[in-house]
Amino acid sequence: MKITIVYDNCTVRAGLKTGWGFSALIETDNATPLLFDTGADGATLLYNMKQLGIDPSRIGAIVISHAHGDHTGGLYNILDINKHAELYVPASSVVRLPGRKVIQANRPVQISETVFSTGELQGIEQSLAVKTTKGIVVVAGCSHPGVGVILNAASDYGKVYGIIGGLHGFRDFSRLYGLSLICPCHCTQYKSELRRLFPEQYIACGAGLELKL
Numbered sequence: 001m002k003i004t005i006v007y008d009n010c011t012v013r014a015g016l017k018t019g020w021g022f023s024a025l026i027e028t029d030n031a032t033p034l035l036f037d038t039g040a041d042g043a044t045l046l047y048n049m050k051q052l053g054i055d056p057s058r059i060g061a062i063v064i065s066h067a068h069g070d071h072t073g074g075l076y077n078i079l080d081i082n083k084h085a086e087l088y089v090p091a092s093s094v095v096r097l098p099g100r101k102v103i104q105a106n107r108p109v110q111i112s113e114t115v116f117s118t119g120e121l122q123g124i125e126q127s128l129a130v131k132t133t134k135g136i137v138v139v140a141g142c143s144h145p146g147v148g149v150i151l152n153a154a155s156d157y158g159k160v161y162g163i164i165g166g167l168h169g170f171r172d173f174s175r176l177y178g179l180s181l182i183c184p185c186h187c188t189q190y191k192s193e194l195r196r197l198f199p200e201q202y203i204a205c206g207a208g209l210e211l212k213l
């Protein structure tokens with residue numbers, strides 16, 4: 001699978017805009033591209049997509065991790081362009097879009113051959129578990145349910161290889177021992193501690209980052 005960070009508080013590539021929020025494109029074999037979260041600002045999201053050569057009309061599924069504005073802000077900008085993508089929202093979000101398939105994930109759900117949602121956890125947020133040749137890669141928005149809760153849910157699909165996304169105020173660092181990839185994005189407060197504790201596993205996140213796993 002290939003994951004491209006489209007929107008983040010930071011950038012790792014010249015020519016892209018930053019903004020408080022998160023969005024990532026996930027491309028896997030035998031499935032249309034999936035957009036996970038949409039950042040805070042639609043214009044910034046579309047700008048970065050254009051710079052990265054991502055065509056919004058090709059997206060087959062949009063997953064919203066949770067109903068905070070820094071993850072949903074660009075949603076309607078994408079829906080305006082893309083009339084067919086399926087939308088996966090947490091069970092507590094009420095979204096009615098006539099003519100469009102909307103899945104309210106109140107339990108784990110398979111999105112494509114290798115991509116699964118944990119379903120809404122702790123009444124707020126869903127994360128992705130992506131099957132790769134190296135193991136399960138977790139993609140998280142803000143990790144409001146707690147990183148441990150998310151990793152437990154994702155491990156139902158296999159051994160967790162790594163985590164990419166916002167980790168918020170997470171500091172139970174021992175919970176990450178055994179992971180091979182730690183890519184803290186967006187709202188993560190303890191990035192420097194994570195980098196110091198996991199120098200081999202740490203990858204700096206930012207808009208423009210592309211990881212093939």
Ligand SMILES: [Zn+2]
Nearest residue numbers: 066068142144
């Ligand atoms: Zn949030």
Ligand SMILES: [Zn+2]
Nearest residue numbers: 070141142187
């Ligand atoms: Zn957030």
